[in-house]
Amino acid sequence: MEPQKGNLYLIPCTLGDTPPLEVLPLLVKKAVEHINHYVVEHEKNARRFIKSIDSKKIQGDLIFQEINKFTNPEEIPQMLNPCFQGFDVGVLSDAGCPGIADPGASVVQEAHKRGIRVVPLVGPSSILMAMMASGFNGQNFAFNGYLPIDKGERKTTIKRLEKLSIEYDQSQSFIETPYRNNQLLESLCSTLHPQTMICVACDITLPSEYIKTASAGDWKKIKVDLHKRPTLFIIQK
Structure with missing residues (x-):
């Protein structure tokens, strides 16, 4: 029996060095706490943001795939492979909401094609x-x-x-x-x-x-x- 597909979470981040929980709801923190697979613009920025949300998160458990203007479109489908193994995947922009003036929109488009549930979370745009x-x-x-x-x-x-x-x-x-x-x-x-x-x-x-x-x-x-x-x-x- 195949595992239930994971969801694709669109996780907003801060627009600068603002304490995250001053501008982000608790649901964002809960998502970061349980997700280990991420599609991000830059791994370094993503790690810093995740640590600011959940300082107890084990960095070695995190798996990142980067997406930017240089990404080959043929690479995008594989970014969603963890969903078919039952894991949730988070999309993180460098600033603000993923998918809005952000390359993460390509991953969201692919998720819809492949029947993966997309979950947008509230945050600053x-x-x-x-x-x-x-x-x-x-x-x-x-x-x-x-x-x-x-x-x-x-x-x-x-x-x-x-x-x-x-x-x-x-x-x-x-x-x-x-x-x-x-x-x-x-x-x-x-x-x-x-x-x-x-x-x-x-x-x-x-x-x-x-x-x-x-x-x-x-x-x-x-x-x-x-x-x-x-x-x-x-x-x-």
């Missing part, structure tokens, strides 16, 4: 938390990932997103590599209509959290250093 705090349209919004690095392409993309915001009353959110945050904010201020609103949500859930919504024109007068700080930008006209 910078995308949703920024939307909550922005004051923008939470009924209709889009996350666009990274904008182009090339200045010309980036300007074109910003104008396109502003147009979408106007046409569909849709909030447009995106991120940037943290060391280019200041340059992106400058591009937004110089490219957008002065009355287009910009929300800057930085270091969400951390002691240094900074969230502010103002017009592009007003942002030109605001001094803030976003360098190397995880930041989410949202615009709406």
Whole structure:
């Protein structure tokens, strides 16, 4: 008789060095306590997070498989093999919720194909938390990932997103590599209509959290250093 299939747990983690149980529910701790098989972005980060949740966890018992943009799609099905041996598997992002702007979504897709139960757990998502705090349209919004690095392409993309915001009353959110945050904010201020609103949500859930919504024109007068700080930008006209 074959063992009952294990479940695939989507385990949120903190968005920075916040004590885990300040932002994560008890159910996350219980999941980490009983799961030893994990699909993660980076093993080192995952081990650190698991230790912060359960300091008594025997690290030698943990089995990790890494998934990132370099992962061969053909490798993904085997990541779920423990489920067919009766073990639960946990998916961990480096920050926030797995499967949201995260390579773990590929494992979730494969789990559905193979009849494995997917269990999403509650935790912080910078995308949703920024939307909550922005004051923008939470009924209709889009996350666009990274904008182009090339200045010309980036300007074109910003104008396109502003147009979408106007046409569909849709909030447009995106991120940037943290060391280019200041340059992106400058591009937004110089490219957008002065009355287009910009929300800057930085270091969400951390002691240094900074969230502010103002017009592009007003942002030109605001001094803030976003360098190397995880930041989410949202615009709406």
